[in-house]
Amino acid sequence: MAAPAPVLVLAGRFDPTADLAVEELNRRKVPVFRADTADFPQALTLSARFEDGRWTGTLASRRRSLQLETVRSVYYRRPARPRLPADMDPEARKVAEREARRGVGGLLMALPCRWLPPPGAAADAEHKPRQLRLAAEAGLHVPRTLITNDPAEAETFAVSLGGQVICKPFLPVRGMLAGRGASVYADVISAQDVASPDLATTAHLLQEFVPKTHDVRLTAVDGRLLAAEIHTTAGANRVDWRRDYTDHVYKTCVPPPDVARGVQRMLDALGLTYGAFDFAVTADRWAFLEVNAHGQYGFLEQATGLPITAAICDYLEGVAR
Template sequence: MPDPRILIATGSFDATADFVVEELNRRGIPLARIDTGAFPDSVDLSATFGQDGWRGRLSEGARTVRLEDLRAVLWRRPSNFPADSVEAGPSREFASREARSGMMGVLYSLPDVAWVNHPLAIMACTKPAQLAAFATAGLLVPATWIGNVPQDHGSFCVEESAVSKTLGPIAYDGPEGYQVLYVSRIPPEHQGHPRARATANFLQHEIRDKVVEYRVAVVADRLFISEAHSSVPYLDIRAAGRDAVTYTPATLPEAVQTGIRTVTRGFGLVFAAWDLVQDVAGRVWALEMNPNGQWAFTPDRDDICRAIADCLEEAATT
């Protein structure tokens, strides 16, 4: 079998990446699934630069890809360079920082590699940047406030019912273990509270009377649209539980679809998972675009999987 030309960069447990791996295996396309962020603990990198560029190998156990052969990368959710093999403290922090700089620096500088998605494009896709892009593309966006001024925090909440969201990932390891911060309403006693000064607060006016939640997966210029309905009341549909939520194929107005494609391309993304809602008046509001979101729970799962595999295969075989 030919050497792999596709790298699947993700952690050990990633059911979404599993579907793509299985699809590529069915097609007989060689690949290497490697947790790039596990370097240097369990991943080896040996790269030599010459006039013809980087040559060498990236390997995790028996899985190896030659750098000069690499043509496509599915960047999912690799580890974050914990460097656990180094004693905790400044030495580990230094090792982690150097490991990240070495691994990412080499991968970023490889020529003719198609990324789904490039990590720098993912990093640029912050929520404030998304909102600005949504509005520029003609998509409706809820009124938003970001800041740490208690008085302004309170004023924004008084204008209209407000909800609190995270600017980054919703899951974190807290004092009580693994926790998830779903969207929540701001109770009166927390509006304008002095502790708002502690960090950047991300508030939006709540979209009331919403009748449909949309989940849209974008792969290149293809849109896979699902609508979600919950059998239980919810504020954040993710908190309703998967057993209570059903997804069915749907469509969206052409203007909204055009806006979705425009924004996704504008961030340099090949893939994105969008969340939108429609209110009782028929208006569609854009809430979020996740450049590394999940899609395996939607009715279009197999089609999305094949579309991503198509992108990787095309890059690896041309």
């Protein structure tokens, strides 16, 4: 009897979300090879040949190896960039890193297997302006939005919406401030704030404030929609629930039919099988905020019992629903 085909998990060394999938695949007795591209080329070796119309070869760590032609699926969890020797010439490092990314990443993408999510589609999906257009085309409600570095235009927009708007980053912003970790979250700002000359220094995303009753995180996996309401009483947290998880109350829910259809249409347009969707829910509708092709879900699964890991592993294993 042939050995079952393995799943390749590409993830950083410390990734609790990847851990959940690995544990579930191990429970199902599905072979797993976990690797971080940061280990290439110092602790990860690649050798592959193209013959007779297909790629064959080996990806090997210091302890294990993977036959590339046997891979059934790849779980792509934001692996890190290749880590090159510290004593390399800076210019040589740039070239070597580029070649490593193209060589390793390009080869893995050439394997005839399913990805969750496909790296190219996931990268394209990060662009919020495109997300908003595709969401509207899919039939989802999208709050009025302005992207600008013009303080006068920003002030006019804010005044037209009652004097305040939401300001949010295009991508997560995390770093260190005074020796402590710091993040930038969506926040409410006034027309006076957006009129500041500082706004002219870069592009800003301003959006209509939605007077929501609660938020919903909807995790879509291969046609399965697993949604949870997120309720919080904290003031600033009403704008962006990610500021503080300590006062959350979660409750599973079922998305309205029009939202469910819109989510699937949007995923199809993005070329994704997985997406973590955020909605602001008012008394009469769900307003689309964003979708994340790598969205975390462990906190929701733990709080609600939603079978998100199982759904992901069904797809990676190739289990028919």
